Amino acid sequence: MTGRSEIFRQHNFIDNKWCQAAGGKHINTYCPSTGKILALLPASDHRDIDQAVKAAREAFDNGEWSTYNPVQRGRLLARLGKAIENEINQLAKIEAEDTGKPLKQAQADMIATARYFEFYGGAADKFGGETLPYLNNYQVQLLREPLGVTGHIIPWNYPAQMFGRTLAPALAMGNCVVFKPAEDACLTPIALTKLSQEAGFPAGSINLVTGLGEEAGAALASHPDINFLSFTGSPEIGSFVQSQASKNHVSCTLELGGKSPQIIFSDANLDMALPIIINAIIQNAGQTCSAGSRVLIQEEIFDKVVGELQNKFSNLIAGPHDQNFDLGALITSKQKARVTNYLKNIDESLVLARGKVSPLASSDGYYFPPTLIGPINADHILAREEVFGPVLVCLKFSDETEAIKIANGTRYGLISGIWTRDGSRQTRVARKLNCGQVFINCYGAGGGVELPFGGTKMSGHGREKGMEALKEFSQVKTVVQYYGD
Ligand code: ADP
Numbered sequence: 001m002t003g004r005s006e007i008f009r010q011h012n013f014i015d016n017k018w019c020q021a022a023g024g025k026h027i028n029t030y031c032p033s034t035g036k037i038l039a040l041l042p043a044s045d046h047r048d049i050d051q052a053v054k055a056a057r058e059a060f061d062n063g064e065w066s067t068y069n070p071v072q073r074g075r076l077l078a079r080l081g082k083a084i085e086n087e088i089n090q091l092a093k094i095e096a097e098d099t100g101k102p103l104k105q106a107q108a109d110m111i112a113t114a115r116y117f118e119f120y121g122g123a124a125d126k127f128g129g130e131t132l133p134y135l136n137n138y139q140v141q142l143l144r145e146p147l148g149v150t151g152h153i154i155p156w157n158y159p160a161q162m163f164g165r166t167l168a169p170a171l172a173m174g175n176c177v178v179f180k181p182a183e184d185a186c187l188t189p190i191a192l193t194k195l196s197q198e199a200g201f202p203a204g205s206i207n208l209v210t211g212l213g214e215e216a217g218a219a220l221a222s223h224p225d226i227n228f229l230s231f232t233g234s235p236e237i238g239s240f241v242q243s244q245a246s247k248n249h250v251s252c253t254l255e256l257g258g259k260s261p262q263i264i265f266s267d268a269n270l271d272m273a274l275p276i277i278i279n280a281i282i283q284n285a286g287q288t289c290s291a292g293s294r295v296l297i298q299e300e301i302f303d304k305v306v307g308e309l310q311n312k313f314s315n316l317i318a319g320p321h322d323q324n325f326d327l328g329a330l331i332t333s334k335q336k337a338r339v340t341n342y343l344k345n346i347d348e349s350l351v352l353a354r355g356k357v358s359p360l361a362s363s364d365g366y367y368f369p370p371t372l373i374g375p376i377n378a379d380h381i382l383a384r385e386e387v388f389g390p391v392l393v394c395l396k397f398s399d400e401t402e403a404i405k406i407a408n409g410t411r412y413g414l415i416s417g418i419w420t421r422d423g424s425r426q427t428r429v430a431r432k433l434n435c436g437q438v439f440i441n442c443y444g445a446g447g448g449v450e451l452p453f454g455g456t457k458m459s460g461h462g463r464e465k466g467m468e469a470l471k472e473f474s475q476v477k478t479v480v481q482y483y484g485d
Pocket of ligand 1: 154156181182183212213215216218221232235237
């Protein structure tokens with residue numbers, strides 16, 4: 001192919017070389033704002049994954065990367081963080097066009113991406129093992145060692161941030177990575193991989209393979225020579241990849257989404273709470289694992305809160321990524337169909353408010369108006385299932401006990417928000433919530449590189465971010481030494 005197609009043709013990155021998929025096939029990727037084709041991605045399969053795992057294994061066992069000490073690794077990570085910072089605008093443009101998110105959000109995402117490399121660059125030489133008290137004349141050391149080759153399968157919602165979130169701690173600990181971004185949003189991971197090459201990451205330390213989940217993803221999850229799998233995506237695929245990895249006794253972290261509650265007690269500061277609550281569902285058009293997708297409102301203030309939310313929701317506008325509307329398009333026509341389907345049979349009287357789609361939006365884009373639903377009961381499908389779109393549901397509760405029961409009443413347990421001025425209640429409720437993160441009078445969907453993040457129940461297991469991620473990407477070797485009488 002020549003001309004236009006060449007411009008759009010993307011490559012895998014294996015052993016420091018840019019290459020096509022072994023089978024020579026491609027997948028199209030589209031701009032969600034316009035529905036137009038953006039690029040051709042290698043449609044890789046088990047052959048490409050195998051090549052990437054071999055390159056990573058060689059780099060880990062014998063390559064230049066294996067000679068790097070923690071200070072050198074940290075410096076390289078920090079250098080990549082700086083390089084990302086220097087390219088924020090360019091990277092944000094790519095991310096916004098590829099995912100449909102507003103440019104200003106893509107810019108914030110790039111700042112967070114750079115921050116992952118800054119944070120783990122700084123942490124690489126500060127996380128070590130320990131010694132244990134034991135018998136007389138014995139010394140016991142717990143060495144913190146890298147796992148080896150780590151596989152990373154990520155979703156399409158935050159491709160750049162996920163690159164930082166999952167790769168930076170793995171690399172900081174000295175692992176070599178094989179990374180498969182989602183087929184619907186690969187362009188920033190590819191651009192970031194280019195930056196990593198320029199920053200000087202040695203051959204085989206970072207390998208990127210694009211492709212369909214059922215081909216490239218499945219081949220990575222079931223590869224016998226990976227030592228660990230980091231997966232973020234849907235619960236169904238999470239279960240599947242875990243079962244595949246377990247056949248080779250490979251352990252995983254799984255981050256599988258949520259149905260996160262925002263609990264508003266009657267004494268809450270609503271001026272502070274409501275803009276944050278709205279942002280927590282429209283950020284990334286609701287396609288955020290930790291979106292605050294259920295708002296639980298104490299009955300005394302239910303009508304007042306719903307009235308204010310209705311006003312605000314009716315004024316929200318979805319539009320093209322380059323014009324910074326409140327939210328952008330959904331990622332694909334399939335995702336739009338999924339969200340539409342959730343609302344298809346809803347009783348119209350439960351639709352409290354609908355935002356708008358801008359007249360500037362292309363009719364070929366995948367836009368969905370932000371929608372406020374309620375009041376619904378905790379057993380309603382929209383109160384239980386992750387819609388992954390800009391849909392906020394309102395539920396009513398009478399007291400603290402009922403609020404906790406409803407909050408914990410889904411199969412998910414990712415994050416929660418509590419809005420109250422009562423300090424004792426803040427602590428009581430936070431301790432009773434069954435989830436991985438609790439925000440009190442604030443909410444950080446997707447935020448905070450420093451903050452350990454992960455779920456309970458169907459939201460998955462393992463912790464990413466913060467120093468906890470370094471534990472996940474390393475293992476302890478116990479060395480027992482008898483040093484004589
Ligand atoms: P979503 O529904 O949000 O697209 P998925 O769980 O389908 O989430 O996808 C998340 C990631 O998992 C993507 O990179 C995708 O390609 C990958 N994936 C999908 N199916 C499989 C599979 N059968 N095996 C391994 N990875 C898969």
